[in-house]
Amino acid sequence: MAHSGQRAPYFTPSLPFTGPIHGGLHDGLMVIISGTVLPTCDSFKIDFQCGPYPSPHADIALHFNPRFEERGCVVCNTFERQNWGREERKDAMPFFKGHPFEIRVLVKHDSFQVAVNGNPFVEYKHRIPLSKVNYLSVSGGVDVAIISFQDTAPPSAWCPRAAGITNAVFLPMQFAPGSTYSSNPAFAPGPYQPQTYPVPYHTLIFGGFYPSRSLIITGTIPLHADRFHVNLKWGEHIAFHLNPRFSEKTIVRNSQLHQSWGPEERGLPGGMPLLPGQSFTIWILCDTHCFKVAVNGQHQFEYNHRVPNLQQVDRLEIEGDVTLTCVQV
Template sequence: MAYVPAPGYQPAYNPTLPYRSPIPGGLSVGMSVYIQGTAKENMRRFHVNFAVGQDDEADIAFHFNPRFDGWDKVVFNTKQSGQWGKEEKKKSMPFQRGSHFELVFMVLAEHYKVVVNGNPFYEFGHRLPLQMVTHLQVDGDLELQSINFLGGQPAPAPYPGTDYPMTIPAYPAPGYNPPHMNSLPVMMGPPVFNPPVPYVGALPGGLTVRRTIIVKGYILPTAKNFIINFKVGSSGDIALHINPRIGEGVVRNSFMNGSWGSEERKVSYNPFGPGQFFDLSIRCGTDRFKVFANGQHLFDYNHRFQAFQMVDVVEVKGDITLSYVQI
C-alpha cells in the first residue's frame, strides 16, 4: 500500500533546491512550517521566503536570511511592489556549518515566531496580510531533508454527486466520517513541539481505525535504542512496542497479561542511525498497524491485542530528542 499522509501532515522529503512550492490551502493563523536540513560546511547564506506568488519577482511577506559573512547575523525583511522594506537584524547565529537543524515558523495573529532547534529565536511582525502568501521558497547553502506544513486545511474535495466543494477539517472530530474520505487516516490534535523525553501522551477516546500518530525526532550520537509504546493505561498492556536498536534492527512486540510475546524483527532497511533525524508515521488499521519511516513503508504489525480501542496512552523514551509528536 502506498503511503497515505494524514490530513494536516503531508511532508516533502529530500526536496531539491531551489524549493518553490504552493502552501496547501494558503497561509493562516495557527499554521506552522517545519523545515529540517543541514547547513553546508562552506555555508555563506540561505533564505526562506513566504512569497506572494510563484515567480522570482514575487513580493515577499517574510524574508528570513541567515548570513555567515564575518559578522554572523540573520536578516528579516519584506519586499512589496518590488521594493525591499526596512531590514530587521539579529546579530546571533543559531545555525552551525556542517550541522543539522530544525527550523519552525509558527504563524500567529500578530507575527511569525521563529524557533530554531527547539529554541525561540525571533518574532517578525506582519507587514503584509497572511492571506496574500501563496508559496514557500527556500534556497542557499544547505541541504533539505524535509519540509512540512502543519495545521492547514487540506484542499477542498467535491462532495459525491455534486460540484460543490466540501472542506475537510485538518483534525476531524470523533465520528466525523464523510463517505468519500473513508481511506484517509485521521489525527485528533495539533502537534506538540519539542516535548521532553520520556514523553507520555493521552489518546482521548482510545485508538481508532485510521488514526495516525506522528513521532519526529533526533537520535543522539551515543544512542543505543529508543522505544515507542502503544499502551493501555489501566492494565499496562502494550498493543505495539517499537524498539529500534542502533546497529541491530527494529524490534516489535506486544506485552499482554504480564508477558511478552514473540519478537518480530524483519525489515527491508533500518532508517535509524546515531546522529540522524527520523520521521515515523504509525497508522492503525482494522487488522494491523502500518508504520512508515521518512515516508517509506517500514513494516506492518498484525493486531495481537484485539481490543486495540482500549489503547489510550502513547509513550516514547530512550536515547533521542523529540521534535514533535502528533496524536
C-alpha cells in the same frame, strides 16, 4: 481539507527548493525544517511565498535569512509589489557551521513565531494576509533533511527546550553567547560529517501522540545490523513497538501493556523496505484509528491502536543497530 499533520513531508529536497504548502497557512500550523549548515555557508534563506515563482516575482510574507558573513545576524523581511520592506535584524547567530539545526515556524493569527534548536528566537508580525501564502522556498548553504508540517500542536511544541525537552542535535546551543563554531574547542575544524544522535536515543513527546501528529526518523543501517526498535511509550507501557529484523526480513509490530506483549503483526505486502548498508526515512503518522507507517516515502502498513488514550504516550525510544541522523517529533 485534510489535517496539516497528514501532509506528506518533503524528504531531502535538493536546493534551491520551492514547493507548495498544501492547504495554505492557518493559525496553529507548525512548519519544521531540519538539516545541517554546510561548513562553507555564507548565508541561507527560508521564504514563505505567495506563489511558486522565485523572488523578485512572487511576494514573500516571511523572508528568514541567517547571514554568517555579516558578523553573524539573521534578517527578516517582506517582499511585496516588487519591493523589500523594512528589515528586522537580529544580531545573534543560533546556527553553527557544520552542525545540524531544527527550525520550527509556528503560524499564529498575527505573527510567525520562529524557534531554532529548541529555543524561541524571533517573532515576526504579518505584513501580508496568511490566505495568500501557499509556497515555501529554501536556498543557500545548507543541506535539508526534512520539511514537515504539524497541525493542532500543543502550545510549547514549537520550542521544545522551554518545555524541558533536550536533544543531541541541540548541543551547540549550550555554549556561551557569542561563541562560534570556529572558536569553540568542542567543534574543532575537520572533515565535514553530519552529526549523529547517540543510540540508545530517548526523548519526551510533549503533548502526547494525538491524531494528526507525526514522527520522522532518518538514519543509516550498519552493514552487519541484526535489528533495532522504535517504541512509543508511557510509563512502562509500549503503545507501538516497531522492530525491523534483518535476519527475518520483516518489521515486527506489537504493543506491550501491563508487562504483556500482544499478538505480533509481521505482514509486508511489498517486502522488506529496510536494508543493511543503506540510509532510510521512517514516517509514523498517528491517524484516528491507527498508526500509518511509510518508509522512504512509500506507504508500508497500518497498525490499529491498542491504547484508547494516545494523549498519554509521552516518550520515544530508539535502540539497537542503527545510526540516527535526524529525529523530528
